[in-house]
Amino acid sequence: MVAEVSDFYGRRYRVGESDRELLGHSRNWVLAAACVAMMVAGAGQYGFGLIMGGGQYWLLAIWVATQAIAVFPLALLRERLNVRPTAAMVAGAVLTAIGDLFAGPWSAVLGGLGAAIVYGTSLAVVAKWFPERRTQLGLVSGSFAAGAVLFATPLPIIAVVVITACGLLLKEPPKNWWPQRPDPRTWALDKNVNLSLRHSRPAIRRYTPGELLRCPTYAVMYVLGACAAAAWLFDIAFMAAFVASNGWGYAFAAVAVCLLTLSSGVARWATGWAGERFGVGRVVRAALGLGAFGQLLVIVAGQQQTPVLLALAALLVGVGAGCCYALLPALVEVHFGDQAGLLNFGLVYSAKAVGGIVGIGLAASIVGGYGYAAGFLLAAGLGIVAAIASGLLRQPGVPRLLAPA
Numbered sequence: 448m449v450a451e452v453s454d455f456y457g458r459r460y461r462v463g464e465s466d467r468e469l470l471g472h473s474r475n476w477v478l479a480a481a482c483v484a485m486m487v488a489g490a491g492q493y494g495f496g497l498i499m500g501g502g503q504y505w506l507l508a509i510w511v512a513t514q515a516i517a518v519f520p521l522a523l524l525r526e527r528l529n530v531r532p533t534a535a536m537v538a539g540a541v542l543t544a545i546g547d548l549f550a551g552p553w554s555a556v557l558g559g560l561g562a563a564i565v566y567g568t569s570l571a572v573v574a575k576w577f578p579e580r581r582t583q584l585g586l587v588s589g590s591f592a593a594g595a596v597l598f599a600t601p602l603p604i605i606a607v608v609v610i611t612a613c614g615l616l617l618k619e620p621p622k623n624w625w626p627q628r629p630d631p632r633t634w635a636l637d638k639n640v641n642l643s644l645r646h647s648r649p650a651i652r653r654y655t656p657g658e659l660l661r662c663p664t665y666a667v668m669y670v671l672g673a674c675a676a677a678a679w680l681f682d683i684a685f686m687a688a689f690v691a692s693n694g695w696g697y698a699f700a701a702v703a704v705c706l707l708t709l710s711s712g713v714a715r716w717a718t719g720w721a722g723e724r725f726g727v728g729r730v731v732r733a734a735l736g737l738g739a740f741g742q743l744l745v746i747v748a749g750q751q752q753t754p755v756l757l758a759l760a761a762l763l764v765g766v767g768a769g770c771c772y773a774l775l776p777a778l779v780e781v782h783f784g785d786q787a788g789l790l791n792f793g794l795v796y797s798a799k800a801v802g803g804i805v806g807i808g809l810a811a812s813i814v815g816g817y818g819y820a821a822g823f824l825l826a827a828g829l830g831i832v833a834a835i836a837s838g839l840l841r842q843p844g845v846p847r848l849l850a851p852a
Contacts, residue, residue, distance in 0.1 A: 451623070454635035456649060458785075460625040466576065469620055474576040476616055478583055481569035482590040484536065484613035487606050488565040489591035491546050491558050492683065504684050504811045506555045510546065511680060511803030513559025514566065519793030521560075522567040523656075526790070532568050536614025539564030543610060544603035565610060566591065570776070571789050572617045578625055579634055579641075581780065582719020585773035592769060593712025643777075646726030651844035653784035659791050662843045664782055667836050669798045672775065674833035675735060676802025677810075678742065678826040679768040682707055684807045686745075686761065689819045693749050695757075706761040714769030719777075721770070727777045730770060732837045738767025739830030742823045749819065767830070782842050805829075 449463040466474035492511060525535055539561045546558010569587050577583040625631045629640050638644045659665050686707055690700040714734075721730045741763030748757035779792045806826070814822045 452632060454632045456635060456652075458631075458635070458653075459623050460578075460631040461621055461623045462625050462627065462631065464621070464624065465627055466620075469624075470618060477576050477618070478573055478586065480613040480616035481573050481587050484565050484610045484617075485569050485587055485590040486593065487609045488539070488543050488562045489593075491543065491562060492591075504807050506549065506552065507680075507684055508803050508807040509552055509555040510559045510562075511807065512800040513556050514562045515676075515797050515799035515803065517560050517563035518567045518796050519656075519790060521563055522571060522793050523790055525568065525571075532572050532617035532619060533614045535564055535568045536617060537611050539568065540607045540610035540614065544606040547603045547606055561606075567789070567793060568614075568617065570792070572619055574776070574785075574789055575620055575624065578785070579629065579631075581777055581785075582723065584776050585715045585717075585719040588773050588776075589712040589715025589769060591712075592708050592715065592765075592772075642723040643727070645724075646729070647781045648842065650780065650782055650784035650842060654791065654843070656790050656794055659783050659794060662783075664841055664843050665795070667839050668778070668782070668795050671735075671833045671836040671840075672795055672798030673801040673805070674829040674836065675738075675768070675771050676799040677806030678738060678802075678829040678833070679711075679764075679772075680799075680803050680806035681810050681822060681826045682742075682745075682761075682764050682768075685810070685814060685819065685822060689745070689749065689823075690757065692819065693752065695754055699754060703757060703761050706758055707765045710762045710765030711769035711772075714766040715773035718770045718773040722774050722777055727774050727781055728837060728840065731774050731778060732834050734767045734770030734774075735830050735834035735837060736767075738764050738771070739827045739834065741767060742827035742830060745823050746820045771833075778840075782840065 449461065451459055451461055453459050466472075470477070492507070492514070524530070542557050542561025543565060544561070546554055546561055548554050548558075570584055573583055573587050574581065634641045635649070636644075654662070683704075687700040687704050690703045691697060718730065718734075741760045744760035744763060745757060748754075748760050775795065776789060776792045779789075779795050783791045806829075810822050810825065813825060
């Protein structure tokens with residue numbers, strides 16, 4: 448029987464219905480469809496450095512800025528207008544296909560909008576179907592990065608067909624739906640059932656987007672997101688050109704970019720486990736530090752002309768960025784509470800737009816004037832700033848001297 452229950456924190460849950468009763472199949476099909484759609488949508492960003500290069504970096508900056516800024520307003524609009532995920536994904540498929548033309552600024556804007564629709568819809572639907580397993584969001588986020596390896600040359604027809612087909616499987620559960628096991632009231636308090644409670648207290652309450660914008664913690668988290676994004680996007684845009692400029696050839700440039708994106712995707716898939724067992728904040732700080740070290744290692748590899756060292760550096764940078772992005776939704780939830788549609792996450796994710804302008808657009812000027820080493824040094828510095836910002840995060844409303852959990 449369907450019933451509504453409340454946990455210790457007053458959060459409400461709808462229990463009694465299985466995913467198979469609502470969908471006719473396992474919710475894992477929804478997860479798989481979201482992952483495949485994200486693979487195709489992310490190819491426009493992660494394959495850009497390998498596809499275009501040259502003087503086209505501002506096109507990527509426009510694409511990234513549009514995609515990052517649009518996630519929140521489009522997600523909010525979809526929630527307010529009650530637009531079904533399938534309809535949103537069809538629109539996202541068409542716009543993503545236009546973006547894959549790489550025809551100019553207008554194409555970059557439309558492609559960014561399409562990717563934003565696919566990104567926001569996929570994450571929101573999966574979050575609603577897996578309320579007790581938010582680590583699955585790392586799988587969806589990771590697919591956005593790993594897809595560039597499979598779709599290194601994005602084709603409009605692939606975007607339209609694949610994303611639309613995946614959208615047919617994306618259906619939302621009833622509001623506040625919870626699976627038959629575990630009991631949500633136990634989940635909210637028992638550290639043996641919910642392992643994340645061992646290192647991260649739940650947010651003091653659910654913050655609305657308006658309340659989030661007024662919190663100092665949001666400003667710190669925004670700096671974290673912007674710096675981390677700038678460092679990561681610099682690598683995506685310039686790694687292939689850097690490798691080619693060192694005389695290693697286009698083939699090794701392709702290998703380096705594949706290692707960068709694939710390691711980021713794989714790290715996102717596996718990071719949820721680490722976040723539950725060691726704490727989201729700790730893993731994010733470690734990941735940002737690892738990424739900064741990888742940026743410095745890239746400089747050394749270029750100076751020493753050591754391709755093996757460069758491959759290792761690409762792996763470290765990719766793993767560091769992947770861990771950070773995979774845990775960003777959990778980091779937002781720990782501080783501001785969970786929310787339908789991941790609207791609060793969309794506000795934090797918009798920091799990626801600033802990161803795109805700094806890490807791609809302005810960095811192109813630095814590389815042109817001072818060389819690639821200066822660019823990677825800047826990326827390392829931004830990674831360190833992001834790591835410091837992660838250490839300054841505090842849950843709003845929680846006293847500083849509260850006894851450890």
